[in-house]
Amino acid sequence: MYNLNEFESREALDVQLADKVASALSDAIAQNGSASIAVSGGSTPKGFFKALSEKDLAWDKIHVTLADERWVPMTDDASNTKLVHENLLVGKAAKAKFFHLKQGETLSAETLSDLNLAAKATLLPFDVLILGMGEDGHTASLFPCSQEIHEGLAKTTGPLLKVQPTTAPHLRISFSFAYLAQSKNTILHICGDNKKTVLDKALSNQDVLEMPIRAFLFDDNIDTQIYWAK
Numbered sequence: 001m002y003n004l005n006e007f008e009s010r011e012a013l014d015v016q017l018a019d020k021v022a023s024a025l026s027d028a029i030a031q032n033g034s035a036s037i038a039v040s041g042g043s044t045p046k047g048f049f050k051a052l053s054e055k056d057l058a059w060d061k062i063h064v065t066l067a068d069e070r071w072v073p074m075t076d077d078a079s080n081t082k083l084v085h086e087n088l089l090v091g092k093a094a095k096a097k098f099f100h101l102k103q104g105e106t107l108s109a110e111t112l113s114d115l116n117l118a119a120k121a122t123l124l125p126f127d128v129l130i131l132g133m134g135e136d137g138h139t140a141s142l143f144p145c146s147q148e149i150h151e152g153l154a155k156t157t158g159p160l161l162k163v164q165p166t167t168a169p170h171l172r173i174s175f176s177f178a179y180l181a182q183s184k185n186t187i188l189h190i191c192g193d194n195k196k197t198v199l200d201k202a203l204s205n206q207d208v209l210e211m212p213i214r215a216f217l218f219d220d221n222i223d224t225q226i227y228w229a230k
């Protein structure tokens with residue numbers, strides 16, 4: 001299920017989203033002594049990252065990771081890790097612990113297995129998940145064009161999987177739907193008229209293989225809060 005929250009500007013959205021996420025992280029720390037958040041990359045979240053980085057939180061008790069990563073060096077402009085380090089893990093948030101998805105050169109079965117164990121031990125289930133959405137309806141790196149889409153949406157797939165999109169650049173590593181779906185707070189952050197058109201299309205039927213974001217919009221156990229601004 002979903003709920004659409006519309007904002008008059010991207011700046012207003014960033015402020016309100018940072019407030020909501022800070023409060024969820026703070027509640028998780030109060031309850032469990034620590035908190036975890038998975039964020040998305042791409043072009044949308046920079047302003048939100050900045051607003052969140054300025055929040056007075058016990059950042060040393062917060063684990064930050066990505067819902068997905070492009071398998072490129074962290075110095076590459078396409079790296080979501082680079083984006084997070086430059087825009088979120090700054091100021092007060094510099095004390096947060098970052099869980100790197102891009103480890104080493106090769107995305108091998110052994111790398112995935114090590115990451116899966118570590119993610120289960122430190123991060124999962126996420127207290128907060130911030131999803132993005134591509135114009136093809138992908139979210140995280142669950143790409144409808146990829147051969148791995150069945151695996152990515154399957155209920156039994158282990159936390160992380162390798163994804164090779166055919167209509168977008170870079171090999172990816174992504175959390176699976178099964179593990180993202182267990183997050184305690186799920187937010188879909190999108191901006192612009194194009195993304196609203198994509199969202200309207202996603203809401204028009206329930207074929208998740210055509211638009212994987214639908215898995216988060218139509219699952220009765222997930223309360224996806226959509227944050228949208230022009």
Ligand SMILES: O=C1O[C@H](COP(=O)(O)O)[C@@H](O)[C@H](O)[C@H]1O
Pocket residue numbers: 039040041042043044045067068069070080131132133134135139140141
């Ligand atoms: O490739 C990716 O794209 C999506 C959407 O990005 P945007 O630039 O359209 O905001 C993003 O959510 C994902 O993390 C990223 O790897």
